[in-house]
Amino acid sequence: xxxxxxxxxxxxxxxxxxxxxxxxxxxxxxxxxxxxxxxxxxxxxxxxxxxxxxxxxxxxxxxxxxxxxxxxxxxxxxxxxxxxxxxxxxxxxxxxxxxxxxxxxxxxxxxxxxxxxxxxxxxxxxxxxxxxxxxxxxxxxxxxxxxxxxxxxxxxxxxxxxxxxxxxxxxxxxxxxxxxxxxxxxxxxxxxxxxxxxxxxxxxxxxxxxxxxxxxxxxxxxxxxxxxxxxxxxxxxxxxxxxxxxxxxxxxxxxxxxxxxxxxxxxxxxxxxxxxxxxxxxxxxxxxxxxxxxxxxxxxxxxxxxxxxxxxxxxxxxxxxxxxx
Amino acid sequence: xxxxxxxxxxxxxxxxxxxxxxxxxxxxxxxxxxxxxxxxxxxxxxxxxxxxxxxxxxxxxxxxxxxxxxxxxxxxxxxxxxxxxxxxxxxxxxxxxxxxxxxxxxxxxxxxxxxxxxxxxxxxxxxxxxxxxxxxxxxxxxxxxxxxxxxxxxxxxxxxxxxxxxxxxxxxxxxxxxxxxxxxxxxxxxxxxxxxxxxxxxxxxxxxxxxxxxxxxxxxxxxxxxxxxxxxxxxxxxxxxxxxxxxxxxxxxxxxxxxxxxxxxxxxxxxxxxxxxxxxxxxxxxxxxxxxxxxxxxxxxxxxxxxxxxxxxxxxxxxxxxxxxxxxxxxxxxxxxxxxxxxxxxx
Numbered sequence: 001x002x003x004x005x006x007x008x009x010x011x012x013x014x015x016x017x018x019x020x021x022x023x024x025x026x027x028x029x030x031x032x033x034x035x036x037x038x039x040x041x042x043x044x045x046x047x048x049x050x051x052x053x054x055x056x057x058x059x060x061x062x063x064x065x066x067x068x069x070x071x072x073x074x075x076x077x078x079x080x081x082x083x084x085x086x087x088x089x090x091x092x093x094x095x096x097x098x099x100x101x102x103x104x105x106x107x108x109x110x111x112x113x114x115x116x117x118x119x120x121x122x123x124x125x126x127x128x129x130x131x132x133x134x135x136x137x138x139x140x141x142x143x144x145x146x147x148x149x150x151x152x153x154x155x156x157x158x159x160x161x162x163x164x165x166x167x168x169x170x171x172x173x174x175x176x177x178x179x180x181x182x183x184x185x186x187x188x189x190x191x192x193x194x195x196x197x198x199x200x201x202x203x204x205x206x207x208x209x210x211x212x213x214x215x216x217x218x219x220x221x222x223x224x225x226x227x228x229x230x231x232x233x234x235x236x237x238x239x240x241x242x243x244x245x246x247x248x249x250x251x252x253x254x255x256x257x258x259x260x261x262x263x264x265x266x267x268x269x270x271x272x273x274x275x276x277x278x279x280x281x282x283x284x285x286x287x288x289x290x291x292x293x294x295x296x297x298x299x300x301x302x303x304x305x306x307x308x309x310x311x312x313x314x315x316x317x318x319x320x321x322x323x324x325x
Numbered sequence: 326x327x328x329x330x331x332x333x334x335x336x337x338x339x340x341x342x343x344x345x346x347x348x349x350x351x352x353x354x355x356x357x358x359x360x361x362x363x364x365x366x367x368x369x370x371x372x373x374x375x376x377x378x379x380x381x382x383x384x385x386x387x388x389x390x391x392x393x394x395x396x397x398x399x400x401x402x403x404x405x406x407x408x409x410x411x412x413x414x415x416x417x418x419x420x421x422x423x424x425x426x427x428x429x430x431x432x433x434x435x436x437x438x439x440x441x442x443x444x445x446x447x448x449x450x451x452x453x454x455x456x457x458x459x460x461x462x463x464x465x466x467x468x469x470x471x472x473x474x475x476x477x478x479x480x481x482x483x484x485x486x487x488x489x490x491x492x493x494x495x496x497x498x499x500x501x502x503x504x505x506x507x508x509x510x511x512x513x514x515x516x517x518x519x520x521x522x523x524x525x526x527x528x529x530x531x532x533x534x535x536x537x538x539x540x541x542x543x544x545x546x547x548x549x550x551x552x553x554x555x556x557x558x559x560x561x562x563x564x565x566x567x568x569x570x571x572x573x574x575x576x577x578x579x580x581x582x583x584x585x586x587x588x589x590x591x592x593x594x595x596x597x598x599x600x601x602x603x604x605x606x607x608x609x610x611x612x613x614x615x616x617x618x619x620x621x622x623x624x625x626x627x628x629x630x631x632x633x634x635x636x637x638x639x640x641x642x643x644x645x646x647x648x649x650x651x652x653x654x655x656x657x658x659x660x661x662x663x664x665x666x667x668x669x670x671x672x
Binding site for chain 1: 410417419437449454
């Protein structure tokens with residue numbers, strides 16, 4: 001990978017990290033309602049996916065999805081601040097504040113919306129993929145899932161149906177090691193999710209989800225396979241989330257140190273960039289700009305109005321109005 | 326499997342072109358509606374278990390696979406969540422899928438897709454997506470189907486904003502309501518009572534729609550209103566004939582759409598009669614009868630001459646053995662008794 005492309009991906013990863021760090025701070029201060037699941041630590045996979053998905057494709061983002069949601073906005077002519085505003089429940093959010101973190105969608109940039117019921121969109125993605133196939137469009141329908149999601153029955157139903165119908169589905173499984181606090185090997189027959197996917201007969205690969213180059217290349221290959229009409233593809237990204245559980249940090253100190261210091265996707269990419277000839281100052285500027293943009297977006301979100309109260313009863317049905325209180 | 330005592334044939338007269346009415350079965354009317362929908366909407370497709378070559382457990386899709394091919398009449402494995410998920414996802418991008426869930430009892434397998442995905446799609450993304458899909462399913466008892474092939478599931482969905490529940494009682498409405506459901510931009514749960522599949526009636530020929538969200542007055546009367554759904558409608562009409570012999574004039578309102586339901590037609594009828602029976606096959610507690618009774622009491626208390634009388638299934642699962650099933654499910658005699666009670670227990 002050349003320096004320019006690597007710098008672009010580095011910039012994308014920093015935007016995700018700065019966004020999530022800023023959001024986490026605001027959440028702790030009580031400015032963001034509801035629950036918060038950040039993608040801190042998983043930036044490489046999200047940035048690499050965003051780099052390969054077009055506005056004419058579709059992706060169903062996972063629980064830790066703010067990063068890819070923002071990058072899709074940036075890449076396809078949307079507004080990143082509208083993702084932030086959605087998280088603050090404001091009228092200027094992509095769903096007018098009605099969806100929040102776990103239901104942010106914007107079809108104009110290919111974002112078909114997270115579904116807070118883990119696994120549900122593994123079934124839904126089949127329909128988008130089938131429509132693409134019937135219309136002979138070379139589009140990719142991507143379901144971004146976590147390791148925990150693979151415990152759902154929809155995992156089997158979806159992979160089986162995608163296989164028998166050769167549907168253009170990219171399964172991007174971000175295996176971050178835990179479903180809340182349950183280790184992946186305790187909750188599944190294999191700690192390597194790719195083992196569960198192999199029986200369906202389409203290509204499955206496991207890769208280092210924190211290595212941006214590997215992620216970028218493997219996704220490029222998978223997307224090309226799908227666009228060529230060769231059917232579904234399953235990628236398992238081995239990664240790790242910074243966010244602990246509601247009960248606090250539960251993972252061994254050595255594990256935390258490994259992933260945050262020795263195998264952090266941004267630190268690893270930074271080292272590679274220096275090898276390729278980037279300066280440390282240049283990288284510092286990228287970080288600084290990402291933090292500045294984040295603060296601008298946070299200000300935008302906070303200054304945005306709350307939704308009109310009539311929105312509470314709007315769009316329940318297409319064909320009927322629902323009476324307000 | 327095909328239950329021994331269920332209808333399996335769509336053979337019979339087809340609709341003539343040009344709006345000519347002809348007498349046909351409920352199954353045939355549904356089959357015609359699907360055929361006409363497939364002809365009119367290139368983005369429509371059918372999906373379900375053994376709906377293609379076999380034509381479905383009840384023959385509702387018979388002949389359509391041969392006519393439209395396997396891309397548009399699509400067999401699936403036993404994967405109800407994936408069936409409905411396929412409908413939801415494809416409808417998000419402008420397709421008009423019609424799924425068959427073989428028995429309504431199986432909707433538990435796809436309940437999340439219906440309730441949390443399809444029904445909330447338009448709302449939670451604030452209008453950016455629509456889910457114009459139809460889920461047809463065979464419901465209801467009366468044929469010895471046992472606990473998992475006989476249930477009336479409307480109550481499971483009544484508390485779900487965003488879903489449309491359609492429940493025809495006769496062949497003409499089956500055809501018209503199904504075509505309206507296909508046209509609808511909202512997700513529709515389309516309930517087909519198995520005991521009605523063989524019912525015959527006049528059906529308008531050609532493309533014909535019946536509006537969703539509108540009840541019909543199936544019989545005019547002045548003393549008691551019976552609000553009924555699906556199989557309870559023909560039973561209510563029979564009970565009304567019996568009551569007429571006793572000098573009691575019964576109005577029968579066929580609800581047709583259970584959610585969002587047509588309160589105006591009900592309230593108008595109640596204002597006229599002052600006495601109400603609500604007849605629904607599902608278990609009594611927390612069901613349609615409870616909802617309608619509450620609404621009528623809220624909005625028509627002054628006009629009521631007595632309390633609303635409910636006719637429902639018992640609060641039990643549905644047993645297999647026929648005499649036991651008869652104990653559990655409501656019938657004409659229960660409606661007649663309820664009419665009598667409404668007359669006696671009134672001012």
